[in-house]
Amino acid sequence: MDLRLSRERQARLDLVEGLKVYIAGQIMPSLRQEFENWCDAENPNESKLRDSKFMQEKFGPDPLYQTSRGLQRLSQEAMWREVIFGLDERKTEIEKQLDSDYQDPGSLTLNSNLPMPDYYENNEFHLQPGNFHKNTIAGPIYEVGVATYTMHRYGKAGDEMGRALVSVLPDQPFKRVLYMGCGPAYKSYPIMNALPDAEHWGIDLAAPMLKYARHRAVENGKPMHFSQMNAEDMDFPDGHFDLVFCMLLLHEVPTKAVTNIVNEAARVLAPGGVLANLELPSYDSLDPLSAFLMDWDTEHNGEPYWRDYHEMDLIQAYQDAGLKAKMTEAHSEWGGAKGNYMGKFRYHVTIGHKP
Amino acid sequence: MSVSPEIDYFEAVSKSDMMRVVLALATEIYAMRDRQKLLEDILAKNGADLSRLDEPVEAATYDEYRLAERDEFVARVFAAMASPTPSG
Numbered sequence: 001m002d003l004r005l006s007r008e009r010q011a012r013l014d015l016v017e018g019l020k021v022y023i024a025g026q027i028m029p030s031l032r033q034e035f036e037n038w039c040d041a042e043n044p045n046e047s048k049l050r051d052s053k054f055m056q057e058k059f060g061p062d063p064l065y066q067t068s069r070g071l072q073r074l075s076q077e078a079m080w081r082e083v084i085f086g087l088d089e090r091k092t093e094i095e096k097q098l099d100s101d102y103q104d105p106g107s108l109t110l111n112s113n114l115p116m117p118d119y120y121e122n123n124e125f126h127l128q129p130g131n132f133h134k135n136t137i138a139g140p141i142y143e144v145g146v147a148t149y150t151m152h153r154y155g156k157a158g159d160e161m162g163r164a165l166v167s168v169l170p171d172q173p174f175k176r177v178l179y180m181g182c183g184p185a186y187k188s189y190p191i192m193n194a195l196p197d198a199e200h201w202g203i204d205l206a207a208p209m210l211k212y213a214r215h216r217a218v219e220n221g222k223p224m225h226f227s228q229m230n231a232e233d234m235d236f237p238d239g240h241f242d243l244v245f246c247m248l249l250l251h252e253v254p255t256k257a258v259t260n261i262v263n264e265a266a267r268v269l270a271p272g273g274v275l276a277n278l279e280l281p282s283y284d285s286l287d288p289l290s291a292f293l294m295d296w297d298t299e300h301n302g303e304p305y306w307r308d309y310h311e312m313d314l315i316q317a318y319q320d321a322g323l324k325a326k327m328t329e330a331h332s333e334w335g336g337a338k339g340n341y342m343g344k345f346r347y348h349v350t351i352g353h354k355p
Numbered sequence: 356m357s358v359s360p361e362i363d364y365f366e367a368v369s370k371s372d373m374m375r376v377v378l379a380l381a382t383e384i385y386a387m388r389d390r391q392k393l394l395e396d397i398l399a400k401n402g403a404d405l406s407r408l409d410e411p412v413e414a415a416t417y418d419e420y421r422l423a424e425r426d427e428f429v430a431r432v433f434a435a436m437a438s439p440t441p442s443g
Contacts, residue, residue, distance in 0.1 A: 004411030011389035012382050014415035018429035019378070026430070026437050063439040070371055071436060074378050082382065152416040 001097055001215060003144050009086035016078045017148045019071065024151065027068045028293075034064060035289045049288035052295055059292070073300055076127050076149070083145045084129065087137055094137050098211045105223035108214040110207050114228055119254050119305070120205055127302045132183065132206035139184045139212020153334045161247045162190035164330040164347050165278045174198050174243040178268065180231040180261065181205075181249035185213040185224060191245070192222050201241075203229040232260035239270040247278040251309035258309065259317050266321035266354060275323060275352040278330065281345045283310050290345075314350050323352030370442070381432050388428070389421075 005013065038058075039049075048054050059065040087094065102108075116133065124131050128145060132138050147158060154160040174195050179188045182202030192200050202224055204210050210226045217224045229235055231249070244265040250258050265275045283291035298307040318325030329346040415421040 002411060004413060006409050007393065007412050008386050008390055008409075010412050010414060012386045014389075014421065014425050015382050015385035015429065016378075017414065017416070018425040019381075019433065021426065022429045022433055030437060063441050067436050067439045070374055071378075071433075074371070074374050077375075078378050078382060147414070152414060156417075 001094065001140065001219065003087070003140050005086035005144070006089060009082065009089065013079070013082040013086060013144075013148055016075055016082055017151060019075045020079075020148070021151055023068060023071050023075065027064065027071070031064050031068055032289060034062070035059075046288070050284075050291070052292060055288070055292045069296060069300065072296075076301060079148050080127060080129055080141075080145055083141055083148065084135075087140055087144065091137055094140055098136070098139075098208075098215055100215065102214065102218050104218045106214065106217055107225045107227075108210060109225075109227040110210065111228045112207070114205070114230065116205060117230065117232070117253075117257065119257065123304060124302050125252055132204075132209050136208055137212075138206060138208040139216075142209070143184055143186070143212075150334065155333070157186065157189070159187050159189050160333050161278060161347070162187045164332055165245060165247060165276060165349065166190045166194045168328050168330045168349050168351070169194075169243070169276060170274055170351070170353075172242075172272075172274070174274075176241045177201065177243045178203065178236070178241045178245070178265075180244060180246040180265065181252075182213060182226070183209045184216055185222075185226070186216055186220075187247055188224075188245075189220065189222060192224065195243075198242075200224045202226045203231060203234065205230060232257055232264055234264055234268055236268045238267055239273075240268045242270055242273045243276070244269055244273070245276040245278070248280070250277055250314070251279060251303065251306050254305050255308050255312045258312065258314070259320070262314075262317045262323075262352075263321045266318075266323055266352070269354040271354055273354045275318070275350075275354070277314070277350045279309075279348050279350075281348050285348070286345065318350065318352040321352070323354055325350060325352045327351075384432075385425075385428060389424075392424075 004010070120131070120133075122131075126145075126149065128138070128142065129135070130138065132142065135141060143158065147154065169191075175197075176199045177191065177195060179185060179191075179200070179202040182188065182204050183206075185202045188200070188202065192198075200223070202210075202213060203226070204213070205228070207228055210228055213224070214226050216222075217226075227235070231246070246261075250261065253261070262275070269275060280294070283294065286294065295307055295310075297303040315325045315327060328349050328351055330349050332345060332347050412418075415425045
């Protein structure tokens with residue numbers, strides 16, 4: 001599906017992306033310099049710098065901090081507005097394509113009776129209007145929006161995270177693979193490429209995402225099976241998969257749901273199987289300013305469970321589910337990008353083996 | 356009508372809302388500017404193929420010229436935000 005916008009509407013979106021680039025490349029370095037100057041002058045101890053209340057009191061009134069946060073929020077709102085404005089021009093045509101009846105390998109199973117969890121129903125993740133399930137073209141909106149949100153640093157294919165995950169997966173023969181919270185699923189293509197003989201499945205709560213995922217998979221020759229399910233309570237039998245993975249899913253759900261998902265993943269794993277969860281780095285692995293700025297997303301970027309996720313003990317959750325767990329790191333091309341206010345970082349991947 | 360600098364007519368107005376207006380305005384101007392440039396290009400070549408205005412395009416990220424134009428425009432419009440002064 002051609003997701004390019006008409007020239008005028010792309011120009012509107014380009015402007016918004018340009019503002020995000022400006023925030024990251026001009027405003028954030030100034031804020032960091034101000035922070036470092038203050039640290040040099042005051043020499044505050046590490047525990048103070050890790051105290052978000054203290055940091056908020058210190059930087060909350062700061063004009064540069066307010067500017068960075070205010071523009072970040074407004075650019076995110078404007079981004080979705082312009083993406084939707086751009087794609088709505090072709091909405092009927094896109095909907096028709098998404099309703100295609102494919103004969104290609106793979107499948108799509110929707111469940112219109114699947115209840116949406118309370119934490120999902122009315123949240124707008126990353127401020128995407130209508131969330132992932134209330135707009136028929138939420139999938140294309142997500143893909144164009146995320147590319148802009150990340151200033152195109154995931155690459156044209158948008159699959160940088162999948163490449164990172166592949167690089168740390170254990171070298172063992174995975175025959176059946178499940179991607180939980182797959183969304184449009186393109187991030188998993190590197191995993192499909194690395195495991196061409198495996199049977200690949202993707203589940204998600206949102207029917208519009210799955211319809212787009214199926215369309216995109218067919219277009220890209222990816223024989224993936226998609227099913228509308230809740231990862232907390234899947235329809236698959238015990239021991240069905242050799243590899244279960246997710247990327248940036250667990251920070252979007254409450255800690256109780258994280259526990260449920262880990263338990264459910266452990267249930268559907270066969271003995272010897274692997275659960276892999278790729279996430280952004282934990283606060284304590286980042287410098288204090290980056291951690292403080294990331295934490296801001298909890299209240300201001302549609303990430304209500306972001307802080308709770310970073311404060312929970314995921315390794316313990318894995319162990320409680322009967323998995324032997326360890327945390328490893330994966331290279332992030334995005335994390336090394338110039339102007340990224342988090343500086344260089346590596347993805348955190350929690351790997352669990354089912355005995 | 357004289358200007359009364361001591362009166363802030365917008366004192367109680369959300370600065371975030373004002374910034375929403377600024378951003379919306381910048382978006383409109385940028386889109387018009389971009390369109391204008393393209394029209395000028397077309398006219399300069401004495402062609403009248405205006406269908407180009409509606410053609411789908413890649414993001415400016417993938418077009419060196421448009422990317423440079425965009426970043427220069429954003430830097431000029433938002434220059435005041437790089438070192439903002441306290442209100443009041």
